Amino acid sequence: MLQLLRKIAFPFSLVYGLVVHLRNFLYDTGVFKSHTYNTPTLCVGNLSVGGTGKTPMIEFLVRMFKGHTIAVLSRGYKRQSKGFLWADANSSVLDLGDEPYQLHQKFPEITVAVDADRRNGITQLENKVKPELILLDDAFQHRRVKPNFSILLTSYGNLYVDDWYLPTGDLRDSKREAKRADCIIVTKCPKNLSQSEKNRIQHKLKPLPHQKVLFATLEYSTILKGEVENLSLPDIKKKKVTLVTGIAQPEPLVQYLQSEGVLFEHYKFGDHHHFSESDIQKFRDHALILTTEKDYVRLQGRVKNLFYVEVAHSFGTEDHLFLEETLKSLI
Missing domain, CATH: 3.40.50.300 (P-loop containing nucleotide triphosphate hydrolases)
Structure with missing residues (x-):
């Protein structure tokens, strides 16, 4: 469409x-x-x-x-x-x-x-x-x-x-x-x-x-950073993971996680998306929420169990x- x-x-x-x-x-x-x-x-x-x-x-x-x-x-x-x-x-x-x-x-x-x-x-x-x-x-x-x-x-x-x-x-x-x-x-x-x-x-x-x-x-980091603790990529391979992205092109991150054997449900939003309360209600209580560093600063303090993946050229x-x-x- x-x-x-x-x-x-x-x-x-x-x-x-x-x-x-x-x-x-x-x-x-x-x-x-x-x-x-x-x-x-x-x-x-x-x-x-x-x-x-x-x-x-x-x-x-x-x-x-x-x-x-x-x-x-x-x-x-x-x-x-x-x-x-x-x-x-x-x-x-x-x-x-x-x-x-x-x-x-x-x-x-x-x-x-x-x-x-x-x-x-x-x-x-x-x-x-x-x-x-x-x-x-x-x-x-x-x-x-x-x-x-x-x-x-x-x-x-x-x-x-x-x-x-x-x-x-x-x-x-x-x-x-x-x-x-x-x-x-x-x-x-x-x-x-x-x-x-x-x-x-x-x-x-x-x-x-x-x-x-x-x-x-x-290059994506294998260390997932959170507000209270950090996790390694192998730590989440057997967990129920929710990926939340509000960037223009999340495909490279999606492909990276898939190549590493991480199973996840993906909530995809537009670039620079302002997460409303109704958006957050969709995944607020999920066990482990993974996001990009840019999205992390917009979600920090609003959901629990939030981690981000660092990326570098x-x-x-x-x-x-x-x-x-x-x-x-x-x-």
């Missing part, structure tokens, strides 16, 4: 695409201005709506720059607050949005802030924190800021070159805008991806001479070295 509705909406996607092209044209010709800043800025984003692994990539970069004074600036998607907001001890997931709150909880040593106006957010950070580097989360479309380096993510199972504009497809920006990326990372790749398959993908993406294409896989040796050498030269 959804696919049929998407096809019916094709004329709307043409209008959407026209608006996107016009906006980019106005920036490309200088009618709309892009600003640079004294503080180095590193942008992580995509051309589609969700599902490419932006938050694990931000976490990867936070770990890479450990020991440096860095800040993460996000718009705080679906938060209930407005304007610029610092993450502090009194912040909640409703104030910041799930992804910034997750980063704040996981990396309390760094500065996390939210502001839909990235220019104002950068100015606030420069004036009060003076970080060595600002990570711009999900800011590829925010052309009012011209970052020092841009990382464009695209998932292996849904390359942007194979996609189409919303609402028929998942693209929120033109495929041509990939030209603004300094590095394109194909995420969620199968393990042991062959060189011939990498070559095939590179041929489809047609990177420009200055662009580097890298490949990453998702993993790169081959050469790709990892390229990222480390290239990005650390920014500061």
Whole structure:
């Protein structure tokens, strides 16, 4: 039914695409201005709506720059607050949005802030924190800021070159805008991806001479983290497990759990889903509830026996070295 509705909406996607092209044209010709800043800025984003692994990539970069004074600036998607907001001890997931709150909880040593106006957010950070580097989360479309380096993510199972504009497809920006990326990372790749398959993908993406294409896989932890205790994956193989997800693409996690022999019932919700009391009633009393880290921060304290699976991007040796050498030269 959804696919049929998407096809019916094709004329709307043409209008959407026209608006996107016009906006980019106005920036490309200088009618709309892009600003640079004294503080180095590193942008992580995509051309589609969700599902490419932006938050694990931000976490990867936070770990890479450990020991440096860095800040993460996000718009705080679906938060209930407005304007610029610092993450502090009194912040909640409703104030910041799930992804910034997750980063704040996981990396309390760094500065996390939210502001839909990235220019104002950068100015606030420069004036009060003076970080060595600002990570711009999900800011590829925010052309009012011209970052020092841009990382464009695209998932292996849904390359942007194979996609189409919303609402028929998942693209929120033109495929041509990939030209603004300094590095394109194909995420969620199968393990042991062959060189011939990498070559095939590179041929489809047609990177420009200055662009580097890298490949990453998702690595799931075998330790399931909970508020009171942690469990190992073997601990739950004989238990009745309920999987609850509110992310764009839960399929990799589903496949991972199945490959590990975990039997579960799956409650699947939309990306950034706000769990209502009626939603929670469906699984509140279940014996063991497993979820993603992003969903955990929205469910924590509302259900018992709640655990999450950590996920991280993993790169081959050469790709990892390229990222480390290239990005650390920014500061």
